[in-house]
Structures are given as structure tokens and as C-alpha cells.
Amino acid sequence: MPPRKKTVTKTAKKAAVKSTSSRATAKKKAKAKAKKTPKQKKRRGILITFEGSEGSGKTTQISRISTLFENAGLDVVCTREPGGTDVGEEIRHLLKHASPNTKITPEAELLLFAASRAQLVREVIAPALDKGKIILCDRFLDSTTVYQGVGRQISAEPVHIINAFAVGNIMPDITIVLDIPAQTGFARIKHRTTDLPDRMEGETIDFYHKVREGYLLLAKALPERFIVVDGKRSRKWIEDKLWNELRERIG
Ligand SMILES: Nc1ncnc2c1ncn2[C@@H]1O[C@H](COP(=O)(O)OP(=O)(O)OP(=O)(O)O)[C@@H](O)[C@H]1O
Numbered sequence: 001m002p003p004r005k006k007t008v009t010k011t012a013k014k015a016a017v018k019s020t021s022s023r024a025t026a027k028k029k030a031k032a033k034a035k036k037t038p039k040q041k042k043r044r045g046i047l048i049t050f051e052g053s054e055g056s057g058k059t060t061q062i063s064r065i066s067t068l069f070e071n072a073g074l075d076v077v078c079t080r081e082p083g084g085t086d087v088g089e090e091i092r093h094l095l096k097h098a099s100p101n102t103k104i105t106p107e108a109e110l111l112l113f114a115a116s117r118a119q120l121v122r123e124v125i126a127p128a129l130d131k132g133k134i135i136l137c138d139r140f141l142d143s144t145t146v147y148q149g150v151g152r153q154i155s156a157e158p159v160h161i162i163n164a165f166a167v168g169n170i171m172p173d174i175t176i177v178l179d180i181p182a183q184t185g186f187a188r189i190k191h192r193t194t195d196l197p198d199r200m201e202g203e204t205i206d207f208y209h210k211v212r213e214g215y216l217l218l219a220k221a222l223p224e225r226f227i228v229v230d231g232k233r234s235r236k237w238i239e240d241k242l243w244n245e246l247r248e249r250i251g
């Protein structure tokens with residue numbers, strides 16, 4: 001029995017040495033990988049989306065914030081939804097200015113917004129993120145959650161699935177909600193001159209109350225992504241507030 005024991009001990013020792021040495025090699029490899037990763041990984045940009053109902057000041061603030069980023073020496077891409085690509089702009093025109101007789105169903109509307117988004121993500125947003133740029137996007141997937149989900153009352157599940165399919169692995173890093181009462185927004189944009197009626201602007205005040213509530217609920221559920229700002233304040237006050245918040249979050 002003793003020799004057998006010896007053999008076992010020897011074998012066990014050998015195995016232990018082997019496993020220690022292979023563990024040591026694995027450790028070395030992991031260490032080398034960890035060291036290499038930050039250098040090899042491309043700097044990812046930042047996707048900041050702007051949300052809020054009509055006339056809340058999204059376009060105004062995107063223009064101001066993009067200037068601030070540019071002055072800080074950063075590369076900024078401004079884009080919008082629906083739109084931002086040739087295909088997306090065609091979809092935008094269809095969605096915003098379809099004649100009242102066209103009667104786009106809520107389901108078709110949801111898919112058209114998603115199609116525009118899918119194109120924008122792959123043609124503009126993902127490549128810009130890979131280049132480390134800051135992207136300021138006028139509306140994104142939360143608009144669909146709120147307008148088609150809460151406003152048009154399509155159930156949450158298809159909205160979520162279609163949104164997820166459209167964006168793939170691209171989610172906003174930060175989402176800004178400019179919060180204003182629907183009436184204030186409408187008062188701001190009623191002087192807009194356009195030869196075409198805008199479908200969304202033709203909605204009832206009740207629809208926009210739901211939209212506002214929908215945004216606030218989303219922001220409450222995801223405070224780490226959302227920044228809600230009082231859109232009734234002056235343009236400059238909002239700009240300063242946003243810039244401070246963004247600098248705090250981006251560093
Ligand atoms: N804080 C503000 N106070 C008063 N007026 C504002 C403020 N911000 C923007 N405006 C004005 O309100 C109007 C609507 O602003 P803006 O176009 O930026 O809103 P929006 O959210 O982009 O609207 P939409 O959803 O229709 O594109 C513009 O005439 C703009 O100059």
C-alpha cells in the first residue's frame with residue numbers, strides 16, 4: 001500500500017504543479033489582456049438624446065449645447081428623428097405631412113418611426129460612436145415609447161420589442177427631457193409658417209398631456225439615464241443647467 005500511496009502523492013503533486021503553472025500562465029495572460037484592453041479599445045463616443053413634446057425647445061438647446069461642446073474642442077454630430085438619413089427624411093415627410101385621408105394606423109406609424117431609427121443607428125450613430133464623437137439626437141426611441149405607447153396606447157410589449165430591434169445595441173448614454181405643459185409648447189410653435197399641416201401637431205391637448213406624463217414616468221424609472229429640465233425657463237437658464245449636468249455626468 002505505501003508505494004501506491006507514494007505514486008498517488010507523486011501524481012497529485014505533478015498535477016498540482018501542472019495546474020499551478022497553467023493557472024500562472026492563465027493569470028499572466030489575463031493580466032496582459034487587461035493591460036492591453038484600454039489601449040486597444042476604441043474610444044467610444046457619447047449618445048445624448050433630447051426629448052420633450054412639440055415646442056419644448058429641443059432644437060434650440062441642441063444648437064446651443066453643440067456649440068458648447070465644439071468650443072470645448074470636441075467633435076459633435078447633430079441629427080434628428082425621424083430623419084437624419086435620406087431614407088429617414090423620406091419617412092419623416094410621410095409621417096409628418098401625410099394627408100388626413102391617408103389615415104396611417106398606429107401600428108404602421110410605429111413601424112415607420114422604427115424603420116427611420118434603424119437606418120439612422122446604422123448609417124450615422126454607430127459609425128460616429130466608433131469614432132468617439134458626441135452625438136446629439138433630436139428625439140430617439142423614448143419618443144416611440146411615449147407617443148406610440150402611451151399616447152396611441154399600443155401595448156408596451158410590441159413597442160419594446162420593435163424599439164429594441166431598431167436600435168440593436170445602441171442605447172442613449174444620456175437623455176434630456178425638456179418638460180413643459182402642452183399649451184406652452186403650442187403657443188410657441190403656432191406661428192410656424194408651413195404650407196403643409198403637421199399630423200402630430202394636429203393632435204388634441206389630451207394626447208400631449210399623456211405624452212408629458214409618459215416622459216416623466218420614464219425619467220422616474222431610469223434616473224441614471226434621464227435629466228429632466230424645466231422647459232418653461234429661459235433659453236439661457238436651460239442651456240446653463242444642461243451644460244452643468246452634462247459636465248458632471250461626462251466628466
Ligand atoms: N426656453 C424657451 N423659452 C421661450 N421660447 C423658447 C424657449 N426655447 C425655445 N423657444 C422657442 O420656442 C419655439 C420652439 O422651440 P424649438 O423649435 O427649439 O422646440 P422643439 O422642441 O424643437 O419643437 P418641435 O418638437 O416642434 O421640433 C422656437 O420659436 C424657439 O425659439
Ligand SMILES: [Mg+2]
Binds near residue numbers: 058060
Ligand atoms: Mg425641433
